Structures are given as C-alpha cells and as structure tokens.
Amino acid sequence: MVSDHAPQAPVTPATTSPASPTSTGVQRRTPAQAPLVGALLVFVSGVAFSTKAVLVKLAYRHGVDPVSLLALRFGFSAPFFAIGAFGGRLSPRLGNPSPAPLQRRDVLSIIGLGVLGYYAASLTDFIGLRYISAGLERLILFIYPTLVVVLEGWLFKARLVRRQVWALVITYAGIALAFRGELGNYGSDVPRGAAWVFACALTYGLYLLGAGRMVPKLGSQRFTSLALLAAAAAVVVHAAVVGAPILGLPRAVYGIGLVMAVLATVLPAFLLARGIALIGSGPAAIISTVGPVSTILLAYFFLQEPLSATELAGTALVISGATLVAWKRSLPAAAPAPPAAT
16 A cells, blocks of 8 residues: 655664664664655656557557557556555554545545546547657657646746746757657658647646645545546546447457556556655656656667657757756646556
8 A cells, every 4th residue: 555645764662773674574664765765666657657658559559449448448457546545444454544534525626637637638648649659749748847837827827937937948849859850750640649649748737736736635645546536437438438349359459458557557656656755746756757768768669669869859858848847846746747547
C-alpha cells in the first residue's frame, strides 16, 4: 500500500543503530536514505510510464481501435486501483484509522476529474498516437507544466514571473523543432495527431488544477485510485455505446493490454505516489524528465522510429523548459508527470 504522507524519522533505541535490523527483523530506512529511495522510485516510474506509447503503437499493428485498447487497459488496471481506493477499509484491523467517508461533493468532484483527466485525456492521446510517432507524443504531453502555468494565470489571475516566461519560450521552441522534424517522416497526418495529443495535455492540465484541491483532502493514492475507477467506468460505457469490440481480438492485443495495465499504469502510478511522498512534487517533476528520452529510445529500438538532429534538439529544449517550470515550484500533488492513464 502506498502512503500518502512522507514518513517521519524513525525513533531508534539507543542500543540499535539506524542501519541495524530492528527487533522485527526489518531494517529501518534512515532519513538520509529517503531522498535517494524517492528519487529512484520516481525515475523507475518515469521509465515505466514511457513504455505506454510504444505499447499502443505495437497494439495498433494488430488492427485494434483506440476505444477497445483503452477499455482493455482500464479493465486490467481496475482491480488494482480498487484495492488502492478501498483497501483502507481494512486498515482498522492493522491499527490504522479508517479513511473518512466521502461527501457528495467529493464524489462528484472525483467523477468529474476522473472523466476529464483520465478518460478524456487518455482517449485523445490514444487517437493522436495513430498519426504521430511515440517520441513526439511524449514531448507534446510533457508541455503540461507550462499549460498549468498558463491556466493559472488565466483562471486565477496569477502573474507569470520571468523564469516562467522563458520556460514557455524554450518549451514551445522545442515543440516547433520536433514538429518540423516529424513532418519529414509522417507527412500531413502530423498536425492532426499533434492536435489530439495537445488536447490530452490540456485536459490533464485542467485536471491537475482540480486535483490539487482534492489530494490534500483525500491523499494522492486514494484520490488517484478513485478517479481512475471513475474513468474506467466511463470507458466501459463509451465502448458499449459505440460497439467497440472487447472479445475476439487477436491474442497479442490482450497480452499488450495486460502489460500496459501493469507496467505502464499500475506499477508506475504507485511508485510515483510513494516517490512524491519522499521527495516532493517539484524534485519529482525534474526527475520525471527521463520520460521523453526513454520513450524516444524505446521507440527507436522497438518501433524503428527514426531519430533526427532536429528532433533531438527539440527534445532537449522541451525538457529544459519543463524543468525550468518545475524548478523551485511545487506542482499539484496528484502527479508531477503525465499520469498512468495518459
């Protein structure tokens, strides 16, 4: 189970050193180790998240449509997030307090944010991946911190500081370079795919603004799990309405869907939540910049996507801009990087 709060410094008896086993036989983590462990968890989470686009591309080679694939991903993920959402009910047996019951307003907020930040964002992302490379998709998604800054300025009249303005310029210059390089490889479909993925980044930015108000109340693990369950229900309804096939798909598609659910959804989501608890959302956002680089390398090896100097330069600029936004800034606690479901 993932904790929603940073651990307190352990109380060590005088006869026991911080590095020695406790009376239960479990070695306690010292405060000095916590940042290193948290950074490692966020790094692994970022790499695991980055496999999603590659897995989607591999599934498309078998003729599956975006809605069916999305339904498989959420269907395989739902049991794990149900445990994350409702497993706390068993905590009184372990001596922990039971989670507070949800109010009606909380339920409506969770449903709305889950549908917006996970269902809508995931669907637009999966559609966009039909038209552009996995590398460009991850870069466009990674502009979400700049969108949060712009949305805060527009909705809450927050003033942009000079560092944020430079971050915007650097990030979108990088997107322009990567976009130009993509046109040479994918042609006229690139603008359409980029627009769909940009819609994903925008909806996720809106989700973060709302999630930032809910996470302190419910905890990151509980809120994220409940929101993902709401999104899963929306995906099932969508699949039923449009008649998207779930049964009778190629066997490889089910395998890819299961791997996507575990490796690119459940595992990184819980690792990320724990990592944020240990090091905070700002440092986690910076470490998560490994995501675009990892996606580009994985796409090169598994999808044979071409690499160009222009796209690599664009990648460097986007990562620099996103890091500049995250530096000395505490992003909403829901997640510092595109979440498991996008």
